[in-house]
Amino acid sequence: MENFPDIDAFAELHPLSAACREDFASIIQIQSLPKNTMLLDFGKKATTLFFIKKGLARAYYNRDGEEITYYFAIDGQFMCSVPSVFDGRPSFSAIQLIEQSDIHCISYQDFDDCCARHHDLERAARKLFSLLLLLGLEDIESLRFHSAHERYLMVEKRHPGILNRCPLKYIASYIGTSQVSLSRIRAGIQ
Amino acid sequence: MENFPDIDAFAELHPLSAACREDFASIIQIQSLPKNTMLLDFGKKATTLFFIKKGLARAYYNRDGEEITYYFAIDGQFMCSVPSVFDGRPSFSAIQLIEQSDIHCISYQDFDDCCARHHDLERAARKLFSLLLLLGLEDIESLRFHSAHERYLMVEKRHPGILNRCPLKYIASYIGTSQVSLSRIRAGIQ
DNA sequence: AAAATAAATTAACATATGTAAAGTGAATAA
DNA sequence: TTATTCACTTTACATATGTTAATTTATTTT
Numbered sequence: 048m049e050n051f052p053d054i055d056a057f058a059e060l061h062p063l064s065a066a067c068r069e070d071f072a073s074i075i076q077i078q079s080l081p082k083n084t085m086l087l088d089f090g091k092k093a094t095t096l097f098f099i100k101k102g103l104a105r106a107y108y109n110r111d112g113e114e115i116t117y118y119f120a121i122d123g124q125f126m127c128s129v130p131s132v133f134d135g136r137p138s139f140s141a142i143q144l145i146e147q148s149d150i151h152c153i154s155y156q157d158f159d160d161c162c163a164r165h166h167d168l169e170r171a172a173r174k175l176f177s178l179l180l181l182l183g184l185e186d187i188e189s190l191r192f193h194s195a196h197e198r199y200l201m202v203e204k205r206h207p208g209i210l211n212r213c214p215l216k217y218i219a220s221y222i223g224t225s226q227v228s229l230s231r232i233r234a235g236i237q
Numbered sequence: 238m239e240n241f242p243d244i245d246a247f248a249e250l251h252p253l254s255a256a257c258r259e260d261f262a263s264i265i266q267i268q269s270l271p272k273n274t275m276l277l278d279f280g281k282k283a284t285t286l287f288f289i290k291k292g293l294a295r296a297y298y299n300r301d302g303e304e305i306t307y308y309f310a311i312d313g314q315f316m317c318s319v320p321s322v323f324d325g326r327p328s329f330s331a332i333q334l335i336e337q338s339d340i341h342c343i344s345y346q347d348f349d350d351c352c353a354r355h356h357d358l359e360r361a362a363r364k365l366f367s368l369l370l371l372l373g374l375e376d377i378e379s380l381r382f383h384s385a386h387e388r389y390l391m392v393e394k395r396h397p398g399i400l401n402r403c404p405l406k407y408i409a410s411y412i413g414t415s416q417v418s419l420s421r422i423r424a425g426i427q
Numbered sequence: 428a429a430a431a432t433a434a435a436t437t438a439a440c441a442t443a444t445g446t447a448a449a450g451t452g453a454a455t456a457a
Numbered sequence: 458t459t460a461t462t463c464a465c466t467t468t469a470c471a472t473a474t475g476t477t478a479a480t481t482t483a484t485t486t487t
Contacts, residue, residue, distance in 0.1 A: 176366035
């Protein structure tokens with residue numbers, strides 16, 4: 048889920064030919080966007096894979112009028128609305144930049160087409176999705192295994208620097224607790 | 238994660254050539270195994286993808302001496318230790334049959350090789366893993382979104398028939414609560 | 428069928444966590 | 458700079474959930 052492979056990282060999963068690299072590079076769009084930019088709104092169909100090259104973004108949804116942040120991408124990590132991109136459903140979540148960010152955007156359609164043209168990229172992509180699955184399951188595991196307190200301590204490891212760059216209320220919902228409980232957790236640490 | 242594509246279901250994700258289907262069919266092993274059979278033990282490296290054609294299996298791990306069931310596969314669903322198969326790590330979880338089952342086994346190595354020989358299978362597999370990722374994320378979402386009560390009601394939908402075929406203590410840990418709380422939940426429903 | 432084991436429920440109690448509200452501090456906008 | 462908004466913490470209270478233990482029910486085993 049994180050450390051989204053740029054071309055080189057893709058190539059680490061499976062070697063890519065020069066032709067494939069060139070083709071792949073041509074479908075990447077680079078953008079620099081200000082704080083609070085919405086990369087995806089609720090209900091829209093997501094069509095784009097984002098790579099937060101430098102910056103911070105969150106994905107969140109609404110539960111009874113309350114925002115639940117369920118995913119962060121920081122400095123080099125990957126971000127997309129998986130259910131929407133891969134299943135064509137309207138997105139139940141929104142994606143927002145928490146700070147000014149430099150991002151790489153890839154149309155999923157372009158990516159899919161590129162995979163069809165290059166078996167080596169298809170293979171790297173399959174391995175990538177195995178990896179994303181793995182990381183996704185670690186998230187589940189984390190929710191089951193660990194207390195809110197433990198997860199708080201883990202956030203910084205998985206997203207280095209985030210605690211100083213992100214409102215704690217986002218962190219609170221991310222680790223599955225209330226902002227009040229998070230304050231209690233933090234008070235107990237010092 | 239569930240409804241593991243047999244060959245036909247793979248083909249639904251992307252058309253497969255006759256040669257590919259034949260090749261794929263040759264790597265599937267069919268077995269009939271008794272209740273309580275361990276498909277995978279703790280600490281072993283998992284090398285096999287399982288498809289529970291008819292029957293019931295669970296994956297579980299140990300937390301402070303307590304068994305936590307985190308995954309079920311019933312009648313036609315897929316089962317494997319993702320972190321171990323895709324990352325080569327010793328498995329932190331074990332897989333056990335809850336009842337006598339007919340299962341299809343595929344060596345991941347064979348599968349990987351078969352993908353290398355057939356771009357169409359590779360493509361279907363990539364789409365499969367996108368789908369598994371999707372379902373995995375729904376699991377996360379379910380843990381965040383829903384109360385133990387709601388998740389109890391959902392188990393039967395996702396795993397039709399399971400409540401009459403599986404000890405409730407497994408269900409309790411699966412939905413992230415204690416057996417006592419599950420009893421209270423059930424008592425409150427009638 | 429009887430005995431033994433395992434599973435499920437119930438009760439009693441302690442505790443963690445959520446909610447609501449008030450207060451403090453920091454950041455942003457006018 | 459001042460005013461306004463937002464972020465964070467703290468308190469008080471209610472409640473849901475876990476733990477332990479006792480009891481009932483179901484399932485295996487001999």
